[in-house]
Amino acid sequence: MERDLRRLDIKLSFKCNNHCKFCVQGEKRNYCKDRSSENVKNILMNFKKRDYVVFTGGEPTIRADIFELVKFSKSLNFKTIQIQTNGRMFAYEDFCKSIIDSGANEFSPAIHGPDEETHDFLTSVPGSFKQTIRGIVNLKKMGQYIISNTVITATNYKFLPKIAKLLVSLGVDQFQFAFLHIAGTALKNKDWIVPKKSIIIPYVLEGLNIGIKSGRKVTTEAIPYCFMKGYENSIAENYIPKTKVFDQYFTIDDYTKYRITKGKAKNQKCKKCFYDYICEGPWREYPEIFGWDEFKPVIDSEK
Numbered sequence: 001m002e003r004d005l006r007r008l009d010i011k012l013s014f015k016c017n018n019h020c021k022f023c024v025q026g027e028k029r030n031y032c033k034d035r036s037s038e039n040v041k042n043i044l045m046n047f048k049k050r051d052y053v054v055f056t057g058g059e060p061t062i063r064a065d066i067f068e069l070v071k072f073s074k075s076l077n078f079k080t081i082q083i084q085t086n087g088r089m090f091a092y093e094d095f096c097k098s099i100i101d102s103g104a105n106e107f108s109p110a111i112h113g114p115d116e117e118t119h120d121f122l123t124s125v126p127g128s129f130k131q132t133i134r135g136i137v138n139l140k141k142m143g144q145y146i147i148s149n150t151v152i153t154a155t156n157y158k159f160l161p162k163i164a165k166l167l168v169s170l171g172v173d174q175f176q177f178a179f180l181h182i183a184g185t186a187l188k189n190k191d192w193i194v195p196k197k198s199i200i201i202p203y204v205l206e207g208l209n210i211g212i213k214s215g216r217k218v219t220t221e222a223i224p225y226c227f228m229k230g231y232e233n234s235i236a237e238n239y240i241p242k243t244k245v246f247d248q249y250f251t252i253d254d255y256t257k258y259r260i261t262k263g264k265a266k267n268q269k270c271k272k273c274f275y276d277y278i279c280e281g282p283w284r285e286y287p288e289i290f291g292w293d294e295f296k297p298v299i300d301s302e303k
């Protein structure tokens with residue numbers, strides 16, 4: 001389990017060519033300034049002893065200087081240069097080639113449905129599904145490592161097994177199902193976009209099984225142990241490297257610590273749970289809305 005403090009997460013800009021109905025960054029696209037190239041390079045210089053950088057946002061691939069920033073990271077010997085993306089720009093083979101030649105070597109595209117109808121509804125952009133799928137196909141053709149992410153919502157949870165089949169057929173190396181975080185645009189849409197955790201679980205586990213049987217690494221995010229019996233090894237929080245996050249107006253030194261102390265919540269009854277010592281609990285907004293009834297402490301003898 002790699003937990004060294006080694007990863008940088010740099011939010012380059014909150015601008016995006018999608019308008020996802022669950023976007024945790026919400027209105028930041030309208031009032032946050034883009035980080036300058038110089039500022040990003042300074043961060044990379046100052047933390048060049050780390051070996052893993054994630055460029056994210058917003059959508060990092062729509063920045064004019066993305067190749068320059070990737071090249072600069074490469075020149076500083078970052079071993080893993082990940083692009084966290086909606087995947088649409090990768091529909092263009094020239095773009096794929098240029099960013100790979102610049103040094104990017106890990107790609108995390110987002111796929112939120114098994115078809116145009118579901119994905120394009122959630123991204124609010126007709127044609128986005130086709131572009132992201134084409135992007136994944138292009139990247140795999142070029143031999144790249146892909147870790148896809150799917151945000152679980154009330155609209156798509158029943159399709160998680162179908163999404164898993166699609167991802168396996170596309171050859172993604174790893175996929176993740178992440179429970180939406182009720183903040184930003186997701187908070188605005190909370191009355192219809194948030195599913196109950198207890199309802200999604202059979203679909204989540206069926207989707208994970210499809211990946212596991214096909215030899216893929218599969219993970220879930222923001223779903224505590226009490227819902228994951230038999231799939232505890234798929235809980236992403238076990239593996240996420242400790243990360244320093246550069247947001248627009250603040251920096252988080254250790255994102256793991258931030259999640260545990262500020263972002264997520266536990267209940268009094270968690271103290272009785274076998275997993276209390278490692279479980280981060282749900283993002284705090286979920287029990288604020290739905291309460292704690294679904295969270296049942298795991299008793300040692302029931303494991």
Ligand code: SF4
Pocket residue numbers: 224225226227266267269270271273274275276279280281282295296297298
């Ligand atoms: S500690 Fe709480 S939230 Fe975590 S698995 Fe146990 S009951 Fe669930």
